[in-house]
Amino acid sequence: MTGIAVVEPAPESALSVEYCGEWYRLEPQRVFAIGRDADLDVDDNPFLHRRFLEISRQDGLWWLSNVGSRLAATVTDGGGRVQAWLAPGARLPIVFGRLNVIFTAGPTTYEFTVHSSEPPFAENSAVDSAEGITTIGTVSFTPSQKLLILALAEPMLLREGTGMSDIPTSVNAAKRLGWATTRFNRKLDNVCDKLDRVGVQGLRGGVRSYATNRRARLVEYALAARIATRFDLPLLDQPQEPE
Known part of the structure; x- marks a missing residue:
């Protein structure tokens, strides 16, 4: 396996993945796979790819890649201020201290979290206007x-x-x-x-x-x-x- 499940997050690890209370410490020299039959076995769900997402270290950065052919994933920073839709074949750098990954296979939706102890991007708090309305990605609903x-x-x-x-x-x-x-x-x-x-x-x-x-x-x-x-x-x- 490319990741080792531990009871608590390992502070010495640059990157860890948390899912259902289990923590996986990632090794920079190996690819960590998420799917139905992978390092992180998400679920025995026939709608889920055997290997859906991969996390790897390349060019001095950690990357999240979608190696599936049908499913997409929603990726957001810990504060919900930055969001991306990771389609099949796409990848993005992991630059935040906390990254939430949400995806759906069949009728079931899943979420796991990626934690970085050395994020290259420093997060700032969302800025509100004088009227108290957050100006980042605001959409109003009835x-x-x-x-x-x-x-x-x-x-x-x-x-x-x-x-x-x-x-x-x-x-x-x-x-x-x-x-x-x-x-x-x-x-x-x-x-x-x-x-x-x-x-x-x-x-x-x-x-x-x-x-x-x-x-x-x-x-x-x-x-x-x-x-x-x-x-x-x-x-x-x-x-x-x-x-």
Whole structure:
């Protein structure tokens, strides 16, 4: 194996990966693979590539590469201020002290975290305007649109730390909100259209994007961009204002 599972993160390691409470210390001279049959065995999920992502050290930097042929991953810094969509064949440098990686295979969404003890990039705090509005990647949503996102993201937000969870179907998410499925799907269209217009990839284009893929991609983006957080979950149980 190219990584060794340990109980606690190893401070002497330049790079460590955390998934479901287990830590893996990476060795600069070896490639660390993530997938269904890899150094980090994420899950026995037939929709997941045997080797989906790889982390390697090249040219003085650590790199995260997508070596799969179908799946993409959402990658964000620890503060949700920088976000990238890692498509098949793409790679990006690991320059932050903490990197969250979220991806979906079939009906299940996964998240693991990469920790760097010597990040080459120093993070700055997000800057708010005089009105208290954060100016980095801001997209506004109506209260009902926010509830829709929360209903889909709830299983991921309820779990502790990194790990996996299933994305609710439209029928189940609509029931959670007390909505008709037709209303839920109409609002899902509106949310996806809004994000698509500001350049969020993976929400439109083709029949498959209207099923699990679209809901999963929305959850990935919402978690990475901090649109939905655990602190928002009580909103799901509050009385809804009529529209």
